[in-house]
Amino acid sequence: MSIFIDENTRLVVQGITGRDGSFHARQMMEYGTNVVAGVTPGKGGQTFEGPDGRTVPIFNAMDEAVASTGANTSVIYVPPAFAAGAVMEAADAGIDFVVAITEGVPVLDMARAHAFARDRGTRVLGPNCPGLISPGKAKVGILxxxxxxxxxxxxxxxxxxxxxxxxxxxxxxxxxxxxxxxxxxxxxxxxxxxxxxxxxxxxxxxxxxxxxxxxxxxxxxxxxxxxxxxxxxxxxxxxxxxxxxxxxxxxxxxxxxxxxxxxxxxxxxxxxxxxxxxxxxxxxxxxxxxxxxxx
Amino acid sequence: MDLHEYQAKEIFRGAGIPVPPGKVATTPEEAEAFAREFGGMVVVKAQVHSGGRGKAGGVKLAKTPEEAREHAARILGMDIKGLTVHKVLITPAEDIDTEAYVGVLVDRNSQAPMFMVSAEGGVDIEEVAHTNPDAIRKLTVDPRYGLLPHQAYWLANALYDDPGLIRQAQKVMGQLYNAFVNAGASMAEINPLITTPGGQVKAIDAKVSIDDNELFRRPEIEAYRDTSGEPEAETEARDADLTFIKLDGDVGCCVNGAGLAMATMDLVKYYGGEPANFLDIGGSSSPEKVVNALKIITADPAVKVILFNIFGGITRTDDVANGIVEATRNIDIDVPIVIRLTGTNEELALEILKNAGFEAYTSMDEVVSKAVELANRA
Structure with missing residues (x-):
């Protein structure tokens, strides 16, 4: 067994079209993580090209991504100014587990986001963290x-x-x-x-x-x-x-x-x-x- | 980022907190002129990023403008805990009836802003927390609602019995919370918050630390940055987007990742050496970053050896090795460099480094003990 993530993890990548988001989305897919969706506002309807010809649908917002794919976990690669907002959006969309990789998020932003996520029963890992890995099953983040x-x-x-x-x-x-x-x-x-x-x-x-x-x-x-x-x-x-x-x-x-x-x-x-x-x-x-x- | 008292007071005044006037002087003559302007007794206060200014002789009462000049002459250029005083604040002396403490900071445990207030002000609050914890009233603020009026009243009620004073202090609590949030602070403190014989509440000292992560969206606060008190190398490192902290040893450290950088410094100490610095070059370790890091480390004449400790995770270590070779080709370095690279493609990386004439290792213990040996021999 393992904790927090395993073969049942269905992952959304928030910020999948950015430099870090796209690089690590591919790395996670190569490792075997089930990446089911990406979110970048304004790029909904496009497709993310993963390794080995695999593709991932991109959505404008988290609620659409969750409704369409049954995602239960998300990982955040968006810039610091938007990271706390991304955590709250994921929590509102019903995500169980949010992994916030972004470094440099204002602390008072996170104070609000943590309170918001707690109220909705969403677990947050991070921010400013490398994520986690359950060897042989899934990795979420940059390890x-x-x-x-x-x-x-x-x-x-x-x-x-x-x-x-x-x-x-x-x-x-x-x-x-x-x-x-x-x-x-x-x-x-x-x-x-x-x-x-x-x-x-x-x-x-x-x-x-x-x-x-x-x-x-x-x-x-x-x-x-x-x-x-x-x-x-x-x-x-x-x-x-x-x-x-x-x-x-x-x-x-x-x-x-x-x-x-x-x-x-x-x-x-x-x-x-x-x-x-x-x-x-x-x-x-x-x-x-x-x-x-x-x- | 720590602010000076006069900067913190500007922020407090902007939020409506009653703060006596003040002017910043950089010469004794200016100090005298400002004292004359204010008339009466003034306080001359060293503006330096350090506590314990009073104890160090950096805060003096002056009865006349001439005395203000004399005090300023003594305080300007003074060394307080390794920091040179370049500015003094001149402010009218207040008649003090009582001194209280009011502070708000980000509390890790409750993950929210927390107020701490005490009727025992004017002294170190950590001291009060230690000797008389019951004298401190604490309140966690829900950051989504902010400080509510009844909460501000509850805090103020811990300071005074007089209803008029409580009202004034209640207002100050709300103003302080707004100042804290709007400045992106991690800590804001009034110590002391005084009452005057005339029944007025005033903030006569101010301390604010800003969350560095807020600075990108607050240029007006970033403009408060005063680098005159910090080592030049730290200013250069910040401009180069590197995290660097100068220490007193002779083993220059260049590491990727903050945790590994600390662990490397600790290991230097373990093997009988002293680290010259903390330096995190970040994950990608591009040649440009390596060049900047080397320039900053070698600018310190105390450095006798340079120690690289790189863990290549996603980044392939052979890429990092090529980066180091390329970077060192273009700058003159007259101290030995020892390098440790571990992770993906480490055999390849070692070969690249050895071909370029470096001492290269894969074990952290081996490279650190080697670096210490070289430093102690030099």
Missing amino acids: PGQIVAPGPVGLVSRSGTLTYEAVYHLTTAGIGQTTCVGIGGDPLIGTKFIDCLAAFKDDPDTKAIVMIGEIGGTDEQEAAEYVKENLDLPVVGFIAGQTAPPGRRMGHAGAIISGSAGTAAEKMEAFEANGIQVAKRPVEIAELIRAALQG
Whole structure:
């Protein structure tokens, strides 16, 4: 099994005619994701040319796309100024799961969009995230499909390339994954560590979990408590930003130590205090997981 | 992006918040002239992107215009937490009866704007939160409705007993919320919000941070940017669309992705080195970006080695390798470069780099320990 996406995912690509949207729509189709529709206002009725001669119908609006294709998931590649609007449009159209890839979305826009989506029972992943992949079943977003493999590990991370790094070590060590989720580097994200942990808990195929956090906020600390109280699976954690100076935004909008809160040290302590094994270096993640799976 | 006090006050005044007048001086003579204009006692306040200005001696009361000039002469050019003061704000001194704290910020947990108010103002609110959390009243605002009048009243009611003062503060709450939203702020703070013996509520200090993601649609706020306090390299990096933060070490880091960049810095430290910078060159790692990144890193004389750490996901690593070779061909670099590339086509990438004379690796640990060794030897 897997979490959030699988072979039943029917995907709409919002912004399918843009540079990133079209490139990644093809990548997702090549991986085997069932891309059923694209949306670009003003280009309804046109057709998107996918790989191997496959085509995808383009619609002007989300409600048309959902009504015509039975889509249940969407992925957003539209520019920052329109991304929050795209999330709300997807939620209004009845989409269950929205993955917002766009980086640089104004935070107050997302505050409104998250509230709107919550009211409609729509799960949002991101924004400013790489998406997710359930190896062998589907990928939604921009994660490289060739570095994953099916297997027993669930992975959740705030980062992009650091996630790839960890997954790559797992895969080359012969350890596959149920689902790898990039929850995003923004201060306001729709799906947090705890949501992913709860989903992995209900997935019988997930036998161990990797959690990759970074400085800023308290989500890792809350997730650590959740692990202690609710999970029987082994969990391995890693925190980036031990050398980050306070008060500076480290690339990700959410990666900032405010005052003395949100440091890597306090997160690593929370991990250790709650029975999560802490990898000191990225390469140790795979080593610790291998030991945990064998034990 | 942090604003100066005088900029934050402009925004607050525009929203209708009662803020005493003020003028920005860049010379002691100007300071004296403005003090004379205002008449009476004035406060001379350093305009610098840092807290703790008062403690550092950057805020002084002046009884006469001459004294204002003397204070300005001392404060201008002063160093406050590594930042040089280039401007001072001259503002009339107010008679203060009480000092309160009013702030609004984006709260991660509730995913909404959150007000924090306290009758114990004029001090560090983190300190109050620590020592006397009951003295702070908090309110989460539903961003779809904004701050409702009864909520503004509830906040104001925590500050004062006098109905007249509560009314004035209620109005300030609403005005502050509007200023916060309209400026695209991530934080807006009045500390202190004072009452005068005459029964007036006034904001005599102001602090605003803008959400960087808002700046593309707010040119009037972007115009407030003051780069005089930041390292030149950070300004250049922003212009080149790179995320760069200067640090104190000697291992120059060039990485794709913010998380991996932080993890790389941490690993430098793990192996006994010190990173010279944080630098995220982004996903595509085009030759142009690599050139700009190298220029910025090598401009720092402390850098003794340059460390590339690139994970090629969708981007093929052989393309990245070609980019690095092309980029380094055109600039002179007199420190060693070590490169790590992992991901799609890594064998091909390694060959390209080695043929071009670079030390190339696929393991992050190997390349970082090598970089640290080179830096410590140099």
